[in-house]
Amino acid sequence: MIPMVNLKAQYAEIKDEVEQGLAETIANCSFILGPNVHAFEQECADYLGVKHAIGVASGTDALHLALIAEGIGPGDEVITTAFTFIATAEAIRYVGAKPVFVDIDPKTFNISPEAIEQAITPNTKAVMPVHLFGQPADMARITAICAQHNLKLIEDCCQSFGASIGGRQTGAIGDAGGYSFFPSKNLGAYGDGGLVVTNSDAAAETIKMLRNHGSKVRYYHDIIGYNSRLDEMQAVILRAKLKRIDRYNGARRRAAHRYSELMADLPLTTPFEDGIGEHVYHQYTLLCDRRDEVMKALQENRIASAIYYPVPLHRQNVFKDECAGVSLPNTERVAATCLSLPICSELDDQTIEKIAGVIRGVLKG
Template sequence: MIPMVNLKAQYAEIKDEIEQGLAETIDRCSFILGPNVQAFEQEAADYLGVKHAIGCASGTDALHLALLAEGIGPGDEVITSAFTFIATAEAIKYVGAKPVFVDIDPATFNITAENIELAITPRTKAVMPVHLFGQPADLGAIKALCDKHGLKLIEDCAQSFGARIGGRQTGSIGNAAGFSFFPSKNLGAFGDGGLVTTNSDATAAMVKKLRNHGSDVRYYHDVIGFNSRLDEMQAVVLRTKLKRIDQYNQARRHAAHLYSDLMADLPLTTPYEDGVGEHVYHQYTLLCERRDDVIKALQDKQVGCAIYYPVPLHQQNVFKDECKGVALPVTESVAANCFSLPICSHLSDDHVEEIVSVIRETLS
C-alpha cells in the first residue's frame, strides 16, 4: 500500500526529539500559550520574514481572525476562488461578508488579477487569493491591483508553507495571511493548528486579543473573542518540523518533478510551474479525461489517490442560492478532470515509478 502522505516514516525520523519535547512540556505543566508556542511564533516569523506570527487553533480560524482583525464585516465583499477547500469561503461568511468567486488560471489553478478586476464593485473590501496545492498565486499583479483599488489582501496560505514568490515567502506580502497545520500539510501538527501572519502591529494585537476571548489582560475583556489558541503540545511538534521544512519541501519537489518527467508522454496534464513562484507541492494534481479509469486502477493496486476538489464552491448546496447563475468554466472543467497522487517528504523514487507504471498501463 502507498498512502497519500507517509506520516509514519516522517515521525520515525523525529520521534526522539518530539517525545523529549512533549515529556518536558508535561513535566513543566505549562499547556496554554506556554514557552513552546511563544518560541514557535518567533521562529515561524523569522522563517517567513514577517513581523508577527500568531498561533491559533486551526487554519480556518487563522483566516477568520485575519479577516476580523483587518476590519472585514457585514456588507463587504471578498473576492476569492471557488476551487479551494470550503474553509476559505467559510471564514468570509463567518465575519458576515460575501465571498465573490472568480475563475482560475487553467495552468496554475489560481485566481488572476485580470479576473479579480472584473469582479470589483463598490462593496469589495478584500481579495483572498489561495496559493493552491503549494503554487503561489501571482501576488505581484494581485497586490498592485489591491493597492490601486484600496483593497485588503489576505493570503490563504493553508497549502503553501515555505513557498516563495519573488524571493519572499507566501504569507509575508499581504496585509495578513492564514496558515494551516493540519497533519497532512507540508508543515503539519499532530492535530489541528493555525497561524496568522502580518507586518501590522495593530492587526497582530487584535488577532492576539480575538484568539484569547477578547482579552489582553486576564479576566478583562475588550471585545467578544474566541477560544482559538495554538496548543503547547502541537507547538512542540511544529518546532521540530519547522527546522526541517526546507528539506521536506525539496523532497516533495523532487518527487513531483520525477512524476512529471516520467509522465511527460502520457495523455494527461501534469502540474505547471509558472516560474514566478516556487511550488512546494502540498498536492501533486493532474488533469486527465480518463480520471475515473486511472483512479480505479490505482485503488485496485492500493495506491492512495484523491480528488481535490470534486465540486467547486459556487456549485455547493450551501452557496447555490447566492451563486445562482454564476458560471466559472475553467474551474468547472478542472474540477471534472483533476485528481491527486501521493506526495510527501518521504515518498521514494521506487514508489513514484510504481505509481506511474499503473497509470501508464491504464492509459496505454
C-alpha cells in the same frame, strides 16, 4: 497500501526529539500559550520574514481572525476562488461578508488576476487569493490591483508554508496571511493548528486578543473574542518540523518533478509551474479525461488517490442558490478532470515509478 502522505515514516525521523519535548511539556505543566508556542511564533516570524506570527487553533481560524483584524464585516464583498477547500469561504461568511467567486488560471489553478479586476464593485473590500496546492498565486499583479482599488489583501497560505516569490514567503506579501497545520500539510501538526502573520502592530494586537477571549490581561476583556489558541504540545511537534521544512519541501519538489518526467508522454496534463514563485507541492495534481479509470486502477493496486476538489464552491449546496447565475468555466473544467497522487517528503523513486507505471498501464494499455 501507498498512502497520500506517509506520516509514520516522517515521525520515525523526529520521534526522539518530539517525545522528549512532549515529556518536558507534561512535566512543566505549561499547556496553554506556553514557552513552545511563543518560541514557535518567533521562529515562524523569522522564517517567514514577518513582524508578527500568532498561533491559533486552525487554518480556518487563522483566516477568520485575519479578516476581523483587517476590518472586514457585514455588507463587504471579498473576492476569492471557488477552486479551494470550503474553509476559505467559510471564514468570509463568519464575519458576515460575501464571498465573490471568480475563475482560475487553467494551468496554475490559482485565482485569475483578470477575473479579480472584473469582479470589483463598490462593496468590494478585500481579495483573498489561495496559493493552491503549494503554488504561489500571481501576487505582483494581485497586489497592484489591491493597491489601485484600496482593497485589503489577505493570503490563504493553508497549503503553501515555505513557498516563496522572489525571495519573499507567501503570507508575507499581503496585509495578513493564514496558515494551516493540519497533519497532512507540508508543515503539519499531530492535530489541528494554525497561524496568522502580519506586519501590522494593530492587527497583531487584535488577533492576540481575538484568539484569547478578547483579553490582553487575564480576566479583563476588551472585545468579544474566541477560544482559538495553538496548543503547546502541537507547538513542540511543529518546532521539530519547522527546522526541516526546507528539506521536506525540496523532497516534495523532487518527487513531483520525477512524476512529471515519468508521465510526460501520457495523455494527461502534469502540474504546471509558472516560474513566478517556488511551488512546494502540498498536492501533486494532474488533469486526466480518464480520471475514473485511473483511480480504479490505482485502488486495485492499493495506491491512494484523491480529487481536490470534485465540487467547486459556487456549486456547493450552501452557495448554489446565490451563485445560480455564476459560470466559471476553467474552474468547472479542472474540477471535472483533476486527480491528486501521493506526495510527501518520504516518497522514494521506486514508489513513484510504481504509481506512474499503473497510470501508464491504463492510458497506454
